[in-house]
Amino acid sequence: MKKRKILSGMRPTGQLHIGHLVGALENWLKLQDEYQSYHLIADYHVLTTNLESESIYKDSIEMLIDWLAVGLDPDKVLFFRQSQIKEHTELFLIFSMLITSNRLERNPTLKDQVRDLNISQIIYGHLGYPVLQAADILLYKGEVVPVGEDQVPHVEITRELARKFNNQYGTVFPEPDALLTVFPRLLGTDGVSKMSKSLNNAILLSDKPEIVEQRLKKAVTDPQKLRKNDPGRPDVCVIFSYHKKFNPGEVDEIRTGCESGALGCVDCKRNCASKINSYLAPVLARRVYFEENLPKVLDILSHGETEGRKIASETMKEVRSNMLIG
Ligand code: SF4
Numbered sequence: 001m002k003k004r005k006i007l008s009g010m011r012p013t014g015q016l017h018i019g020h021l022v023g024a025l026e027n028w029l030k031l032q033d034e035y036q037s038y039h040l041i042a043d044y045h046v047l048t049t050n051l052e053s054e055s056i057y058k059d060s061i062e063m064l065i066d067w068l069a070v071g072l073d074p075d076k077v078l079f080f081r082q083s084q085i086k087e088h089t090e091l092f093l094i095f096s097m098l099i100t101s102n103r104l105e106r107n108p109t110l111k112d113q114v115r116d117l118n119i120s121q122i123i124y125g126h127l128g129y130p131v132l133q134a135a136d137i138l139l140y141k142g143e144v145v146p147v148g149e150d151q152v153p154h155v156e157i158t159r160e161l162a163r164k165f166n167n168q169y170g171t172v173f174p175e176p177d178a179l180l181t182v183f184p185r186l187l188g189t190d191g192v193s194k195m196s197k198s199l200n201n202a203i204l205l206s207d208k209p210e211i212v213e214q215r216l217k218k219a220v221t222d223p224q225k226l227r228k229n230d231p232g233r234p235d236v237c238v239i240f241s242y243h244k245k246f247n248p249g250e251v252d253e254i255r256t257g258c259e260s261g262a263l264g265c266v267d268c269k270r271n272c273a274s275k276i277n278s279y280l281a282p283v284l285a286r287r288v289y290f291e292e293n294l295p296k297v298l299d300i301l302s303h304g305e306t307e308g309r310k311i312a313s314e315t316m317k318e319v320r321s322n323m324l325i326g
Pocket of ligand 1 (some may be wrong): 225232237238239240254257258268269
């Protein structure tokens, strides 16, 4: 049976952390057998919020290495950069004629970003980035888009654009379905913010065991548990949330020990670091392999971009033909 096509991507922000693993990547791993998967390195998207471009290439390669290190299989998945397949920007241009600025201004994800990043003036490219995202998906005729809840409005814009184009010029595009992924969001080691490399509260997939230990040593726990014997509240402690993910077999015991005061934070953190390190050991080993075999990584990317270009070019031929412009 023909597999359905799934399209998913990330902005290259350099090395990924365990929040990405628990969020998107474990899901992508499950999906790679069931679907024909296309994974996009959305390098042009970086410019929507940051015009500095000198680290984009390096960050793209680092991110690809992390994707491969977690087990995404280049025999099953195509990887490519948005900037290297010119049809992304061509389809973006056409789609941008099919949507109003009012519709884009109503996008709730944009409103959240403007608030979170404290943006005073929205640039045109930022306003229109769901349109570029729609081009990214529909160029490959993606039928399924795995997303967290905050991205569902973007899939809705993609569906609207597919519908609008098909009605205006004849059917070329599927209306993709959002595959809603519910996953626990991991807080950073500060216990309050989303995990993020730039906030220095992240555990990177590339962190060596001793670095993971150091990061957890500094992590914020229950502020009411000052000494070992003080009773603690695991539900307000970020270390406990990591145990739930990486050490599920001991969660009950840790809860009892923490609440009674029998378990101290130093031992609890050491145990947590050891479980995270065991979990990450195969990822780290594969990462080292790919770092040492960079030409192989570049070959994988080149193959993905060659294949991606073929698909994108076919789609654009259909688009131009339906529009009677070539
Ligand atoms: S004992 Fe563990 S779960 Fe309890 S507050 Fe300390 S680190 Fe957190």
